[in-house]
Amino acid sequence: MFKRVLIANRGEIAVRIIRTLREMGIESVVVYSDADATSLHVLRADYAYHLGPSMPEASYLDMERIVAIAKESHSDAIHPGYGFLSENPEFARLCEREGIVFIGPTPGSMQLMGNKVEARNVAKKVGVPVIPGTEHGLTDAEIAYKEAKEIGFPVLLKAQMGGGGKGMRIVRKESEFKSLFNLATNEAKNAFGDGRIYVEKFIENPRHVEIQILADTHGNVIALGERDCSVQRRHQKVIEESPSPFLTEKTRKEMMEAAVALIRESGYTNAGTVEFLVTPDQNFYFLEVNARLQVEHPVTEMRFNIDIVREQILIAMGHRLSLSEKVEPSGHAIEARIYAEDPYNDFYPSPGQINFLLEPGGAGIRVDSGVYQGFTVPVEYDPILSKVIAWGTTREESLLRLKRAIKEYVILGIQTNLPLHQYLLENERFVSGDYDTNILSDLVLSKPKADLPILASIFKNNRSRFKVSEKKPRGSDWKRVTLPKYIEDEPW
Amino acid sequence: MVKKKRLTVEVDGEFTEVEFESDKDTLIFHAPGRAIAKLRPIKQDEGVYLGLINNRPHLFRWESNGTFTILQTSEAIYHARVHRGTLTGEKAVQPGGEVVVRAPMSGIVVKVLKGDGEFVSRETGVVIIEAMKMQNEVYAPVDGVVDRVFVKEGDSVKPGMALFKVRQRKE
Numbered sequence: 001m002f003k004r005v006l007i008a009n010r011g012e013i014a015v016r017i018i019r020t021l022r023e024m025g026i027e028s029v030v031v032y033s034d035a036d037a038t039s040l041h042v043l044r045a046d047y048a049y050h051l052g053p054s055m056p057e058a059s060y061l062d063m064e065r066i067v068a069i070a071k072e073s074h075s076d077a078i079h080p081g082y083g084f085l086s087e088n089p090e091f092a093r094l095c096e097r098e099g100i101v102f103i104g105p106t107p108g109s110m111q112l113m114g115n116k117v118e119a120r121n122v123a124k125k126v127g128v129p130v131i132p133g134t135e136h137g138l139t140d141a142e143i144a145y146k147e148a149k150e151i152g153f154p155v156l157l158k159a160q161m162g163g164g165g166k167g168m169r170i171v172r173k174e175s176e177f178k179s180l181f182n183l184a185t186n187e188a189k190n191a192f193g194d195g196r197i198y199v200e201k202f203i204e205n206p207r208h209v210e211i212q213i214l215a216d217t218h219g220n221v222i223a224l225g226e227r228d229c230s231v232q233r234r235h236q237k238v239i240e241e242s243p244s245p246f247l248t249e250k251t252r253k254e255m256m257e258a259a260v261a262l263i264r265e266s267g268y269t270n271a272g273t274v275e276f277l278v279t280p281d282q283n284f285y286f287l288e289v290n291a292r293l294q295v296e297h298p299v300t301e302m303r304f305n306i307d308i309v310r311e312q313i314l315i316a317m318g319h320r321l322s323l324s325e326k327v328e329p330s331g332h333a334i335e336a337r338i339y340a341e342d343p344y345n346d347f348y349p350s351p352g353q354i355n356f357l358l359e360p361g362g363a364g365i366r367v368d369s370g371v372y373q374g375f376t377v378p379v380e381y382d383p384i385l386s387k388v389i390a391w392g393t394t395r396e397e398s399l400l401r402l403k404r405a406i407k408e409y410v411i412l413g414i415q416t417n418l419p420l421h422q423y424l425l426e427n428e429r430f431v432s433g434d435y436d437t438n439i440l441s442d443l444v445l446s447k448p449k450a451d452l453p454i455l456a457s458i459f460k461n462n463r464s465r466f467k468v469s470e471k472k473p474r475g476s477d478w479k480r481v482t483l484p485k486y487i488e489d490e491p492w
Numbered sequence: 493m494v495k496k497k498r499l500t501v502e503v504d505g506e507f508t509e510v511e512f513e514s515d516k517d518t519l520i521f522h523a524p525g526r527a528i529a530k531l532r533p534i535k536q537d538e539g540v541y542l543g544l545i546n547n548r549p550h551l552f553r554w555e556s557n558g559t560f561t562i563l564q565t566s567e568a569i570y571h572a573r574v575h576r577g578t579l580t581g582e583k584a585v586q587p588g589g590e591v592v593v594r595a596p597m598s599g600i601v602v603k604v605l606k607g608d609g610e611f612v613s614r615e616t617g618v619v620i621i622e623a624m625k626m627q628n629e630v631y632a633p634v635d636g637v638v639d640r641v642f643v644k645e646g647d648s649v650k651p652g653m654a655l656f657k658v659r660q661r662k663e
Contacts, residue, residue, distance in 0.1 A: 344568060355539070356551070410555040410566055412564050413538075447504070450504065450506065450572070454525075455503070456545055
C-alpha cells in the first residue's frame with residue numbers, strides 16, 4: 001500500500017483525489033503555485049509544497065520540480081489528475097526513472113494513444129470502425145482531392161498539428177475543395193508551423209459518446225458504461241450524462257465491446273476513456289483514447305457506485321480489478337461544469353474573488369468544488385470552479401435535482417456560467433434528450449433586464465448615492481425607457 | 493408627511509424613474525410598482541446583502557468602481573448609477589391627456605425650439621438646457637401639440653421645474 005501520494009494538480013480534482021487518499025489511509029502531498037498559496041487543495045492536504053510562480057510552465061508543468069518535491073516529501077507515487085502532465089509520456093518516464101509510481105497508463109501506452117494515427121491503426125486492427133480519412137497529413141491539393149472523393153463529401157480538413165478545434169474546416173462542395181485546402185494549409189503553417197492537413201469524413205449532427213474503461217496489469221479490462229458529452233460550447237464540454245438518452249441498448253453493447261477490444265489489443269492499463277462519434281442512425285466511429293482520468297468521471301461513479309481514483313491507485317499498486325465484470329449500474333447521472341465565465345459576454349473568463357458562496361446539497365447531489373468563499377480565482381488556469389453531479393432513479397429525477405441544485409448555487413464576486421445551466425435545463429432539446437453537438441452552436445444568452453429587486457439593491461439602507469451624471473443625457477438615451485416587465489405582469 | 497424621493501436610475505444604459513420613501517431599514521417604492529423592500533447586510537465588508545422585496549428573498553452584492561455601482565444578483569452583473577431628477581416618460585401620459593415635462597437637471601435654458609400650439613412628434617426637441625458646459629435637449633415624450641412652454645431663453649431651472657406641457661394627440 002502506498003504511504004504517501006503526491007498530486008501533481010490543483011483545484012477541484014486535487015481536492016477530489018485527496019478525499020480518496022484519505023479514505024484509503026494514504027497521506028496526501030500537494031503542490032501549489034503563488035496564485036494557489038491559499039487554495040482549497042492546500043487547505044485540505046496533509047502536506048503542501050511550494051512550486052513556484054503562477055504561470056503553468058513555472059509550476060504545474062515543471063516536471064523536474066514536481067518529481068524533486070515527490071522525493072523530498074518521500075512520496076511513493078504521483079497522481080497527475082487531468083490536463084497538465086497527465087498525458088505527458090516524458091513525465092511518466094521521469095517518474096519511472098526516479099523510482100516513483102505514476103498513477104496512470106505506462107509511458108508507452110500514453111505515447112501510442114497520443115499518436116492519433118497509431119491509435120486508429122489499433123482500432124482498425126480489432127475491427128472498430130474509424131472515421132474514414134487520410135492516414136497521413138497531406139500538403140498536395142491534388143492528392144488530397146482524390147482522397148476526398150474516395151471518402152465522400154462533405155469532408156473535414158484538420159491540421160495535423162492542430163487540436164482542440166483549431167485549424168478545422170468543412171468542405172461541402174467538390175468545387176471548393178482545392179481552394180479551401182490551400183487556405184487551410186497556409187493557416188496551419190502560420191498557426192502551428194506545420195502545413196499538413198488530414199482529410200476526414202465530416203459527420204453531420206454527431207453525438208459525442210465515450211466509454212469509461214479500467215484495465216489492470218493482469219489482463220483484466222472492464223467497460224463502465226458510457227457518458228454522453230454532446231453538450232459542448234466551442235468543443236468544450238458543459239454537461240455530461242449517463243446513460244446516453246440517445247443510444248439503443250444494441251449500440252451501447254457494441255460500443256462497450258469495441259472499447260474493451262481496443263484497450264486489450266493495445267495493452268493499455270489503468271483508467272482511460274474511449275471516445276466515439278455517433279451518427280443519427282446509431283453508427284459509431286472511434287475518435288481517440290483519453291489516457292487519463294477525465295473531468296466527468298463522477299457521472300460514472302454515481303451510476304456504478306464506485307471510486308475510479310481508488311481503482312486507479314489499486315491498479316497502480318499491482319492489484320487485480322476489484323470490480324467484477326458483472327457490475328451493474330443504477331439510475332441516471334448528470335454533471336454540470338461550473339466555470340468562472342461571463343455567459344453574457346461570449347464566455348470571457350471571469351477571475352476574481354468569490355465574496356459569497358452557497359453550494360447546493362440535498363438528496364442525490366454531489367458537489368466537487370475547488371473553491372471556497374473568500375478565495376481569489378486565478379487568471380492563469382482553466383476557469384473550472386466546481387462540478388455539480390445529480391443522480392436520480394430516472395433521467396427525469398436527475399434533471400429535476402440538477403435544476404434545483406443549480407438554483408441553490410450562489411456565487412457572488414465573479415461571473416459564472418450558472419445562467420447557461422439554467423438555460424440548458426429548461427431547453428426543450430436538452431430536456432427531451434434529443435440533442436447533438438450542435439445544441440449550443442447558435443446560443444446567445446441575453447442578460448435579464450433589471451427589475452425592482454435590482455433597483456432596490458442600489459439603495460443601501462437609507463442612503464443612496466447621488467451623482468449628477470457627467471454623461472451628456474442625449475436625446476437618444478432618454479428614449480430608451482423601458483417599463484419594467486412586471487408592471488404588466490404582476491399586481492403589487 | 494414623509495417626503496418621497498424621485499430619482500432616475502440607470503442600469504446598463506437603460507433609464508428608469510423611481511419614486512420611493514424610506515423609513516429606517518425599509519424602502520417603500522411607489523414607482524415603478526408598489527413594493528416594500530428591506531435590506532439587511534449579510535457580509536457588510538463585502539457588500540453582500542439580503543433583500544426582502546414584498547417578502548421575496550434576493551441576494552445581492554454591490555461594490556463601487558468610482559463611476560458605477562456594480563451590482564450582482566444570482567442572474568447577472570449590472571452597472572448602475574443614480575441620477576437626480578426625473579426624466580420624461582410615456583408612463584406619465586394618458587391617451588388624449590396632458591403631460592408636463594420637467595427639467596431633469598439644473599441649468600440654463602439656452603434655446604426654446606417650439607412654441608405654443610406647435611405640433612410635435614415623439615422625441616422632437618422642445619427646449620435645450622445647458623448645464624456644466626453640456627447641452628441637453630429635452631424632448632416631447634409623445635406625439636401631440638405643445639400646449640404651453642413655461643420657460644424662456646436665459647431662465648435658470650432646477651430639477652423638477654416644469655418646462656413645457658404637451659397635449660397628446662387622440663388616437
